[in-house]
Amino acid sequence: MTTPEPKPPNEAEGRFGAEARATLLDLLVWRRDVRRFKPDKLAPGTLERLIGIACLAPSVGFSQPWRFVLVDDAGRRGAVRASFERCNAEALRCQTGERAALYARLKLAGLDEAPSQLAVFADRHTGRGHGLGRLTMPSTIDYSAVMAVHTLWLAARAEGIGLGWVSILDPDGVAAALDVPPTWTFIGYFCVGYPSKEDDAPTLEREGWESRCDPASILFRR
Amino acid sequence: MTTPEPKPPNEAEGRFGAEARATLLDLLVWRRDVRRFKPDKLAPGTLERLIGIACLAPSVGFSQPWRFVLVDDAGRRGAVRASFERCNAEALRCQTGERAALYARLKLAGLDEAPSQLAVFADRHTGRGHGLGRLTMPSTIDYSAVMAVHTLWLAARAEGIGLGWVSILDPDGVAAALDVPPTWTFIGYFCVGYPSKEDDAPTLEREGWESRCDPASILFRR
Numbered sequence: 001m002t003t004p005e006p007k008p009p010n011e012a013e014g015r016f017g018a019e020a021r022a023t024l025l026d027l028l029v030w031r032r033d034v035r036r037f038k039p040d041k042l043a044p045g046t047l048e049r050l051i052g053i054a055c056l057a058p059s060v061g062f063s064q065p066w067r068f069v070l071v072d073d074a075g076r077r078g079a080v081r082a083s084f085e086r087c088n089a090e091a092l093r094c095q096t097g098e099r100a101a102l103y104a105r106l107k108l109a110g111l112d113e114a115p116s117q118l119a120v121f122a123d124r125h126t127g128r129g130h131g132l133g134r135l136t137m138p139s140t141i142d143y144s145a146v147m148a149v150h151t152l153w154l155a156a157r158a159e160g161i162g163l164g165w166v167s168i169l170d171p172d173g174v175a176a177a178l179d180v181p182p183t184w185t186f187i188g189y190f191c192v193g194y195p196s197k198e199d200d201a202p203t204l205e206r207e208g209w210e211s212r213c214d215p216a217s218i219l220f221r222r
Numbered sequence: 223m224t225t226p227e228p229k230p231p232n233e234a235e236g237r238f239g240a241e242a243r244a245t246l247l248d249l250l251v252w253r254r255d256v257r258r259f260k261p262d263k264l265a266p267g268t269l270e271r272l273i274g275i276a277c278l279a280p281s282v283g284f285s286q287p288w289r290f291v292l293v294d295d296a297g298r299r300g301a302v303r304a305s306f307e308r309c310n311a312e313a314l315r316c317q318t319g320e321r322a323a324l325y326a327r328l329k330l331a332g333l334d335e336a337p338s339q340l341a342v343f344a345d346r347h348t349g350r351g352h353g354l355g356r357l358t359m360p361s362t363i364d365y366s367a368v369m370a371v372h373t374l375w376l377a378a379r380a381e382g383i384g385l386g387w388v389s390i391l392d393p394d395g396v397a398a399a400l401d402v403p404p405t406w407t408f409i410g411y412f413c414v415g416y417p418s419k420e421d422d423a424p425t426l427e428r429e430g431w432e433s434r435c436d437p438a439s440i441l442f443r444r
Contacts, residue, residue, distance in 0.1 A: 014381070014382020014383075014420070015248075015252055015382065015420055016245075016248075016249065016379070016380045016381070016382065019245075020245045020248070020249065020380050021377075021380045021381065023238075023241075023242045023245045023246070024245070024246070024249065024376060024377060024380050025275065025377075026237075026238075026242070027238065027242065027246060028275065028278040028279075028373060028377075029278060030237055031278075031280070033280055048437075048441065051437055051440075051441055052437040053247065053250065055434075055435075055437045055440070056250040056251060056253075057250075057372070058253070058255055058372070058375070058387065060387075060389055061426065061431075061432065062424050062426040062427060062431065062432040062434075063432070064434070064435050064440065066440055067440050067442065068440060068441050068442065069442045069443070069444055070441070070442070070443050070444070071444050072443065072444070073444055076444050087357070087358050090357065090358075091353075091354070091357045091358075094353065094357060095352070095353075099352060103354070106354075108354075108355070128432055128435065129426075129431075129432055130317070130321060130431065130432065131313075131316065131317075132313070132325070132328075132330075132426070132431065132432075133330070133389045133390055134389065135309070135312065135313045135316060135390070136309050136312075136313075136389070136390065136391060136392055136393070137389045137391070137393060137410075139364070140389045140410075142361070142364075142365075143364075143365075143368045143409070143410075146365045146368045146369060146372075147368060147369070147371075147372045149369075150279070150280070150368075150369045150372050150373070151250060151372070153280070154246060154376075155243075155246060155247075155250075157238070158238045158242050158243045158246050159236070159238070159243065160236020160237065160238065161236075165280065165282075167282055167355045167356065167358070167359045167362045168355055168357070168358065169358060169359070170358055171358070171359060178444050179444065180442070187365070188359075188362075188365075198236070198237055202284050204283065204284040204351075204354070205284060209283075209284065209351075209352065209354065210283065210284040210285070210350055210351055210352065210354075212277075212284075212286070213277075213286050213350065215270075215273055215274040215277045218273075218277070218286065218288055218289050218290060219270065219273055219290050219292070220289065220290065220291045220292070220402070221291070221292050221294065222291055222292070222293050222294070222295055222298050222400050222401065
């Protein structure tokens with residue numbers, strides 16, 4: 001087995017060419033928030049390898065504040081599922097009329113099917129980075145963990161593995177269920193596995209919940 | 223000119239093959255937080271195109287809450303630069319001994335050289351997404367904007383364009399200097415341009431500020 005050779009740098013256009021740009025775009029277009037999974041388990045070591053890649057994400061002051069918790073224990077998974085059920089019922093009560101009916105039809109998590117589950121936290125108390133870059137914006141620690149999640153998401157997608165972000169949860173309840181240090185900030189809970197299908201449009205767009213907005217509408221000039 | 227054809231799906235390994243995975247890994251390894259820029263301007267429309275790609279990022283409830291503000295006005299740029307100077311002087315006072323000397327030598331922003339500059343905000347008050355997924359975790363709106371930043375970062379890198387995240391700023395001061403709605407959350411300020419060199423290691427690692435940690439140290443099991 002040979003290690004893939006990096007492409008030689010090209011002074012004119014930099015290290016990456018048109019094919020690399022097309023690949024990245026394809027990954028971004030076909031990345032999805034997955035809620036329907038096949039039962040197939042991931043091969044042993046897959047998540048550990050993806051987490052290793054996620055550690056290439058940017059972090060404020062090179063603080064690397066992401067904390068990945070692989071959740072396998074049935075009791076702990078059950079506690080997270082119970083939190084989701086409670087929070088989702090409450091969220092449904094906040095919707096009205098047609099929207100409530102549509103909300104009730106949406107499948108918003110794959111907690112029963114996803115073979116792998118993990119939680120991600122951010123450690124604002126880490127000594128790594130020696131505080132650089134975060135004195136006025138401590139939330140950049142959380143942002144760093146979010147970029148590690150996004151990195152893992154893309155790396156998983158490139159292997160045909162889907163990720164579903166579950167945010168309809170009580171953060172304190174999840175932290176308690178997973179017995180993590182009280183100083184950690186809960187970022188999200190993730191279902192991971194092989195998606196039951198590939199798609200190039202968000203589920204919420206296909207189901208009529210929300211449409212894609214024109215980039216011009218979120219661009220401002222000063 | 224022909225539009226690049228997407229690779230046909232391969233049932234065995236999904237849509238993406240070994241080459242796509244190597245490309246993504248290379249992008250992640252060679253992405254950098256850039257503080258030294260060449261003076262060359264970006265071609266007109268470049269940032270707008272990259273922001274269009276950033277809109278492919280995941281967002282809670284498909285809320286697309288990212289707000290991109292291109293900053294060209296010299297007065298507004300000066301106000302941001304002044305905020306950086308003040309906050310960086312304060313941050314230096316929080317470092318002691320050898321670390322203070324090292325901190326003082328670090329170049330932490332390319333505000334004087336970067337030809338393009340933009341600020342990113344998150345709109346927690348957006349009606350888009352109809353509140354889905356964020357009732358218990360309103361910060362997921364901010365996280366969505368962070369993932370759009372990371373998406374833009376990778377897309378820029380694939381074009382040989384560098385991005386530097388400036389977080390040593392007073393968020394309220396920046397929001398005031400840029401005259402944006404008071405309900406927007408400031409995520410970060412970004413220098414964009416062609417980097418003076420390419421590198422596969424973080425500046426803060428090369429300068430001896432912080433080392434890369436073993437992924438095993440941030441992985442936990444429950």
